[in-house]
Amino acid sequence: MGEFELIRTYFAAAPCAQGGEGIALGIGDDCALLAVPPGEQLAISTDTLVAGVHFADPCDPFLLGQRSLAVAVSDLAAMGANPLAFTLALTTPTVSADWLQRYAQGLNAMAQRCGVGLVGGDTTRGPLSLTVTVFGRVPAGQALTRSGAQPGDLLCVGGDLGNAAGALPLVLGQRSADAVIAQPLLAHYWSPQPQLALGLALRGKATSALDISDGLLADCGHIAKASAARLVIEWQRLPLSVALLAFLGDDGAHAAALSGGDDYVLAFTLPPGELEPLLADGWPVHVVGRVEAGSGVALLDAAGQDITPAVGGYQHFRQAP
Incomplete structure (x- = not known):
């Protein structure tokens, strides 16, 4: 199966790729076209999931399809944005019809749950990784950001x-x-x-x-x-x-x-x-x-004592002690 047949069979035909509000042109051209109403801004975020780093390999492709989109759409939620569309860049070492069908089903299930449409992407051969870019819209000046916390909040x-x-x-x-x-x-x-x-x-x-x-x-x-x-x-x-x-x-x-x-x-x-x-x-x-x-x-702690650990969370490129 070639790249374009793969896209047509498993992704372009999915319900989530059939357009919707705000999607002027979806899969099939060099670019998708999104329509953002006057007075609104486009919110964009990209997430990459790599096998063996972000998820166990092998794993259930349906569950992976759900997860790979959900973690990206979550960034739109953090900005107070309405979801609009997403693209998928899929790198896979082999073409397995069963794997692709199950992955696409999970992806579509989450897309319909979140109200976001698939509008394009890319497929390549290589180690398994998934890159999802999401697009949302938010009224100008109303996006939630990280920079407004005030003492007393x-x-x-x-x-x-x-x-x-x-x-x-x-x-x-x-x-x-x-x-x-x-x-x-x-x-x-x-x-x-x-x-x-x-x-x-x-x-x-x-x-x-x-x-x-x-x-x-x-x-x-x-x-x-x-x-x-x-x-x-x-x-x-x-x-x-x-x-x-x-x-x-x-x-x-x-x-x-x-x-x-x-x-x-x-x-x-x-x-x-x-x-x-x-x-x-x-x-x-x-x-x-x-x-x-x-x-x-x-x-x-409960007594008000500072118990802050030295390491707060995961970082990809932190050097081992």
């Missing part, structure tokens, strides 16, 4: 932390667990749910935001640096699932929540007066700390 997250990191030993076959524990952790790892609706609800309320991909400590460091502020995280306020606590215990669950990564839950700063209306509307907002004058990120 609350530091919040949009849901339980650490579940994906807790799932990693299960994904790698290093541990096993009863289904009641394993299933919710694995679901969070393989099918993260971009918090698009929460991102929209935070427009005009949150002073800064991002999605947690490298661990709460590391990613809060990005907000702290961009905002020239100090973010304080309180150990006892971290939201942890029953499954994670049962699987890793209290200390292990906290470590996963702080430094494990792959949560794809929103972290954001919020003026105190904005909290109650969000809670009243049913949004899953958990206060985990606060913003102060200063710099960096601090982790405090």
